[in-house]
Amino acid sequence: xxxxxxxxxxxxxHDKLAIRVSSNSNNYLPADVMKMLTQPHRKANYxxxxxxxxxxxHKVDLKDLxxxxxxxxxxxxNQIHSVPEQKKDDIECFKMSFDQNCLSLLPKHFLFLLNxxxxxxxxxxxDSRQRxxxxxxxxxKILHADNDQKDSEIILxxxxxxxxxxxxxxxxxxxxxxxxxxxxxxxxxxxxAVETHFTEQHSxxxxxxxxxxxxxxxxNIVKEFSGVSPKEFITNRLMLEAQRKLFYSDTSVKELAYExxxxxxxxxxxxxxxxxxxxxxxxxxxxxxxxxx
Numbered sequence: 001x002x003x004x005x006x007x008x009x010x011x012x013x014h015d016k017l018a019i020r021v022s023s024n025s026n027n028y029l030p031a032d033v034m035k036m037l038t039q040p041h042r043k044a045n046y047x048x049x050x051x052x053x054x055x056x057x058h059k060v061d062l063k064d065l066x067x068x069x070x071x072x073x074x075x076x077x078n079q080i081h082s083v084p085e086q087k088k089d090d091i092e093c094f095k096m097s098f099d100q101n102c103l104s105l106l107p108k109h110f111l112f113l114l115n116x117x118x119x120x121x122x123x124x125x126x127d128s129r130q131r132x133x134x135x136x137x138x139x140x141k142i143l144h145a146d147n148d149q150k151d152s153e154i155i156l157x158x159x160x161x162x163x164x165x166x167x168x169x170x171x172x173x174x175x176x177x178x179x180x181x182x183x184x185x186x187x188x189x190x191x192x193a194v195e196t197h198f199t200e201q202h203s204x205x206x207x208x209x210x211x212x213x214x215x216x217x218x219x220n221i222v223k224e225f226s227g228v229s230p231k232e233f234i235t236n237r238l239m240l241e242a243q244r245k246l247f248y249s250d251t252s253v254k255e256l257a258y259e260x261x262x263x264x265x266x267x268x269x270x271x272x273x274x275x276x277x278x279x280x281x282x283x284x285x286x287x288x289x290x291x292x293x
Contacts, residue, residue, distance in 0.1 A: 008045050008097055013143040014150050018045070018099040019159070021139045024092055040082045042248060045099045046113070047075040048166075050136055054091035057084055061240060065120060070129050072122040072166060076113065080247055094136040098159070106160045112170035114195075116188045118226060122169050135162040186211055187225045190218065190233075198237050199261040204230045239275040242268075246284055253280050 012018045022028075040059070049056070055068040059082045060075055067073040075081045077100065103113075112122075124132055139158050142150060171184075193207050207230065208218040215230075222230045238260055245256060257268035273279045278286065 008099055014152070014155065016152055017102050017105075017155060019097070019102050019143065019155065021094065021096045021136065021143050023094050023136075023140055040080050040247065042244070043075050043077055043079050043081050045077060045097050046103065047081065048096040049073045050094045050096075050132060052092040052094070052133065054093075056091050056093065058082070059084075060120065062243065067121055070124055072124070072132070072169075074113075074120050074122070074166070076115065076120075078244065080244055094133075094140060096136070096139070102156075102159070105156055106163065108160060108164065108167075110163050110167045111188060112167045114188060114191055116184065116191055116225065117170070119170075122166055124165070124169050125172075128165055128169055132162065132165050135165065183221050183224065186213060186218075187221050190222060190230065194234055194237055198234060198241070199259070201234070201238075201261045204234075235271065235275060239272055242272060243276065243283065246280070247287060256280075 008018050008020065011020055013020050049058070049067060050072045051067050051069055053069050055066060057064050057066045058073060058075075059065070059080075061080050065073060103110075135158055139155065139162070142155060142158070189211050190207060193202070193210060204218065205215055208215045211218065213221075218230055222228070222233055226233055228236065242256060242260060245251060245259070251259070253269055254265040257265040260268070262268040269280055272283075276283060
């Protein structure tokens with residue numbers, strides 16, 4: 001498993017901002033970097049692909065995600081990702097990477113980066129698609145210009161506009177009624193609570209109390225937006241983390257169980273198999289098969 005922490009610092013296009021934007025015509029990376037990116041690796045930064053024409057399939061957290069013309073795909077920090085080996089003639093696209101520090105310099109918070117709707121592919125209507133393409137073209141041009149023309153404020157202003165387009169398109173199909181907005185807000189709060197404390201394995205009741213709603217209301221909200229119960233949501237998040245850790249280390253089942261907050265390694269093993277369909281041993285074997293290809 002490849003570690004790519006610090007890679008963006010090596011290939012960034014600005015001396016103060018860790019950001020990189022490229023198109024098919026100027027996506028020149030060293031062969032060793034490309035080899036690293038085509039292997040499963042844990043993302044250390046935010047990564048986006050906007051497809052102008054054609055289609056491409058990326059693997060994220062062991063799942064294939066296919067993006068077609070006019071769609072955007074994003075990968076979040078800590079996700080396991082591998083870039084497809086594909087000829088430039090097969091697809092026309094823009095790619096963008098930036099780090100948390102770059103994101104923190106933007107004036108807005110972008111809730112789509114929490115992925116509350118559990119979808120990492122964004123589609124655009126014709127108007128927003130044109131604006132997104134134009135913003136990518138502008139950023140691409142700025143970042144490939146001479147150093148003295150790379151104004152940080154201009155870059156961040158266009159990045160903020162681009163991220164706003166992503167955020168609006170991500171949530172465009174969510175009903176705008178106040179009741180639906182309130183439910184989505186509670187779901188995002190639930191997701192943040194789980195993401196922040198999932199290894200502590202708080203009960204559903206504890207989280208509901210924290211959100212000032214009943215367990216029945218929490219169940220209905222989480223079921224509506226995620227398709228699973230709050231308990232299943234928490235379990236799925238734990239098992240996803242388990243899979244990520246198994247990718248990256250030789251941790252024993254016992255150590256992994258304790259690290260994720262389980263007091264009984266046998267129960268953890270049974271839950272892992274029930275959730276993923278594979279035992280820990282079988283899963284590790286599938287990783288070895290994947291990396292040997």
